[in-house]
Amino acid sequence: MMESMVIFHRCRSLAATDAFYIQQLGLTLWHTQPGCHIYDSGYGYLGFVEAADFELPAYSxxxxxxxxxxxxxxxxxxxxxxxxxxxxxxxPQFAVYSFFIQDPDGYTVEFQKIVKEGEQ
Structure with a gap:
């Protein structure tokens, strides 16, 4: 049976990624392996793998x-x-109220409230 989920992304520097996701956003470092850190948001996991040949995906x-x-x-x-x-x-298209920032690698990070029918 599945118990949780981790979404992985590549990054240039785990130190810079730690500084952003732990120190600025307040996530917890849940697991580390050489070249890989996994952060716990409290509702799912976000993993980053350090890559010398990092390229930002077209959309993420x-x-x-x-x-x-x-x-x-x-x-x-x-x-x-x-x-x-x-x-x-x-x-303008979805029932979402949000804003966006960028992490050190240029990934778009969104903070959102999905607005359900009847909510403001």
């Missing part, structure tokens, strides 16, 4: 779900000034 978005829109706004205020940040807004 790492999304963290927030409890409500106020939490999205609070995190926006916390991360204001970070690379690639966008102001929080309601997505």
């Amino acid at each position: 978005c790492i999304s963290f779900n927030c409890t409500d829109c106020a939490e999205v706004d609070r995190l926006y205020e916390k991360f204001k000034g970070m690379k690639g940040i966008t102001a929080p807004r309601r997505h």
Whole structure:
């Protein structure tokens, strides 16, 4: 039986990745192996493998779900000034309120509240 999930991405530097995901975002380092770190978000795992031949994929978005829109706004205020940040807004196509930043490798990181029918 499956117990959890890890999504893996490649990165240039585990030290820079640790600084971003642990120190800035507050994730916990759950497991390490040579050249690989796995972070625990509390609701799933995010793994990074250090690669000398790193290339950013054409599209990738790492999304963290927030409890409500106020939490999205609070995190926006916390991360204001970070690379690639966008102001929080309601997505024009999907029922999502979110903002985006970039991690050290250029991955898009989203903080979102999926807005269900009847919610503001």
